[in-house]
Amino acid sequence: MYKKAYGIIKTLAPLHVGATAGEESGNLNMIFRDQFTQTGIIPGSSVRGRMKAEMRAEQGEDAANKWYGREAQTETGEAGSTTESVVKFEYASIVWIPVFCPGQPIVWVTCPRLLKRYQRIAGVKKKIPIEYTGSQTLKALNIEAKETLFFNFGFLTVDKKEDLTPWFPLGEQLSAVVVGDDEIAMIHDMALYRQSRVALDPKEKKAKGGAFFNTEALPEETILVFPIAIKESKNGNGKWQPFPDGNEGEIYLGGLESIGFGNCEVIIKGVE
Incomplete structure (x- = not known):
C-alpha cells in the first residue's frame, strides 16, 4: 500500500531541465516537454x-x-x-506558466489538460474551467464590449470570469486565463526564458568552435x-x-x- x-x-x-549539449537541435539546449501538450516538465x-x-x-x-x-555502486566503486x-x-508538470502581456504585464496561463492532472493529484473537487475562462483578478482590455488579452501572437477573447482560487496550489488567485489544449504549446514557447551563451577564444575576440549556443528555460x-x-x-x-x-x-x-x-x-x- x-x-x-x-x-x-x-x-x-x-x-x-533538459539537453545540455544541444546536438539534437543545432545549438539550442531545449527543456524536456510533455508529449501531448508540449509544455515543460521535470522528470x-x-x-x-x-x-x-x-x-x-x-x-x-x-x-x-x-x-x-x-545505489547499485558505492562511491568507492565497490559493488553493492x-x-x-x-x-x-x-514527473512534475506545469499548472500555471507566466506570460508577458502588454498592460498586465503578466498573465498566468494553463489549459484543461494540465488542470486535469493537477485535479487528479491534488484532489480538487471543482469542475475544470473551460477554455477562455479568466480569473476574477484579470484586467482585460474592453474592445467592442468584449474583454480581450493581447499576446505577441494576437488577441484572445475572455468569454467569462470565475473564481479560480481552487486551481492555484499556493492559494493566491493571480491574473490568469485558461486556453485550449491545442493552443498551450504555442503560448508556452512564447513564454520561455531564452539566453545565448558563448565562450570566447583566449587569443581572438570570437567564439570558440562549437562554444556558442542558446538555452531555454x-x-x-x-x-x-x-x-x-x-x-x-x-x-x-x-x-x-x-x-x-x-x-x-x-x-x-x-x-x-x-x-x-x-x-x-x-x-x-x-x-x-
Missing part, C-alpha cells in the same frame, strides 16, 4: 536526485538511502545491492505539481521529513546553477 502526497514547485529563477528522477542529495547533506547517507534507495525507494516521485514564477507515493510497511517507516525545517524548502533543480538557473521553492503537501 502507498500513501499519496504531492509536491508544488514554484520557480524563483529560470529553470532548465521524477531529477526531483528524486535533488531531494536525495539534500537529505544526504542534512541528515546523512543512511537517511538518504533509507528513503530514496541505495540496491534497495527500493520508500518515497517515489512522478521555464520562466520564474512558473508553478508545477508532481505526485508522491510513500510506501507503507508493517513495521512503519517513521516520518519522512524532506527538509530540515519540515515540508518546505528552497532547492536547485536542473542545470546551469552557476549562472543563476534552477532556484525553486518546493512545498510538500499531504504528509503529516
